[in-house]
Amino acid sequence: AAAWIGLSLVARDAALHEQAAAETRRREQYFTSITTESADAIISLNTDGIIQSWSRGAQQIFGYSSEEVVGKHFALLVPDDLKQQGEIELLADMVARKGYIRNHVTERVTKDGRRVYVDITRTLITEPDGRVVGFAAIMRDITQRVRAEAEIRQLNRELEQRVIERTRDLEQTSQQLRQRNAELEQANRELQELDRLKSDFISMVSHELRAPLTNINGALELMQQEPSGGATDSQRRLLAMAADQAARPTRFVQGVLNVSRIEAGALTFSFAPVNVHDLIHKVVADYSAHSQTHH
Numbered sequence: 001a002a003a004w005i006g007l008s009l010v011a012r013d014a015a016l017h018e019q020a021a022a023e024t025r026r027r028e029q030y031f032t033s034i035t036t037e038s039a040d041a042i043i044s045l046n047t048d049g050i051i052q053s054w055s056r057g058a059q060q061i062f063g064y065s066s067e068e069v070v071g072k073h074f075a076l077l078v079p080d081d082l083k084q085q086g087e088i089e090l091l092a093d094m095v096a097r098k099g100y101i102r103n104h105v106t107e108r109v110t111k112d113g114r115r116v117y118v119d120i121t122r123t124l125i126t127e128p129d130g131r132v133v134g135f136a137a138i139m140r141d142i143t144q145r146v147r148a149e150a151e152i153r154q155l156n157r158e159l160e161q162r163v164i165e166r167t168r169d170l171e172q173t174s175q176q177l178r179q180r181n182a183e184l185e186q187a188n189r190e191l192q193e194l195d196r197l198k199s200d201f202i203s204m205v206s207h208e209l210r211a212p213l214t215n216i217n218g219a220l221e222l223m224q225q226e227p228s229g230g231a232t233d234s235q236r237r238l239l240a241m242a243a244d245q246a247a248r249p250t251r252f253v254q255g256v257l258n259v260s261r262i263e264a265g266a267l268t269f270s271f272a273p274v275n276v277h278d279l280i281h282k283v284v285a286d287y288s289a290h291s292q293t294h295h
Contacts, residue, residue: 041118041139044125047132049073049088061118061141063111074137077108079115091122095135099124105146108139117146205256213250220246241289244282 041058043051051074054066062069062077069076078087087106094101100123107115118139125134220243261267287294 043137045074045135047134052134079107079109082107095122095124116141116143118142202256202260205253210253213253216246217250241285
């Protein structure tokens with residue numbers, strides 16, 4: 001009975017051990033599947049930077065098969081100009097100081113020579129005793145995102161330039177408008193001054209010319225109404241001519257005053273019959289006084 005119990009315990013322990021081993025294998029296969037099937041590039045390196053494992057995502061991004069890169073230095077993925085700038089040493093120093101790097105954006109080169117932007121997360125791989133045995137790196141292809149961001153920045157720069165140019169154009173237009181307004185204000189002041197001079201002129205015509213002309217016309221009219229006495233025909237013609245000529249500046253003054261009335265909307269018309277025969281004789285007499293050769 002004791003032997004049977006012992007054998008039963010041994011069998012149970014063996015079954016439990018086999019079950020645990022199967023669960024461990026299942027978990028390992030699960031995590032291996034995650035690593036293998038990931039769209040990101042997941043690789044492992046030894047302490048010398050030699051590639052130890054290469055995921056399917058790495059093959060999709062860089063174009064190399066596992067057989068082509070495992071055993072080679074990861075420097076084959078680094079562009080020459082970045083090598084010269086110390087990219088490899090920089091990453092090693094950053095990981096050594098912090099134990100990891102996260103979201104480090106840089107460039108890598110594919111098998112066909114294309115440059116792609118990648119977001120790198122890199123961590124140390126250590127043994128239980130703390131000894132560093134290598135590195136694990138995850139690289140995500142962010143080329144489309146970086147290019148889209150670059151296009152957005154370019155569009156923003158172009159937009160800013162257009163805004164600057166538009167602002168400059170608006171400022172020039174505003175300056176031209178200010179200059180034009182200043183010119184219009186100056187012209188308006190000049191028009192106001194001309195209007196003042198016109199008003200002064202009309203006032204002068206009304207007061208300085210109208211009054212003496214009225215006196216002259218009145219005197220000539222009285223002289224023509226008095227008995228001729230010793231006046232000769234020639235003197236009477238000259239007196240009539242003087243009266244007629246004195247009427248001309250009177251009409252001029254009246255015309256100037258009429259302009260003012262027109263602007264004020266107060267002009268009125270007075271229609272009356274005119275003796276055309278007398279008018280013609282006056283015109284002939286006016287021209288006869290200046291010319292003796294025309295009849």
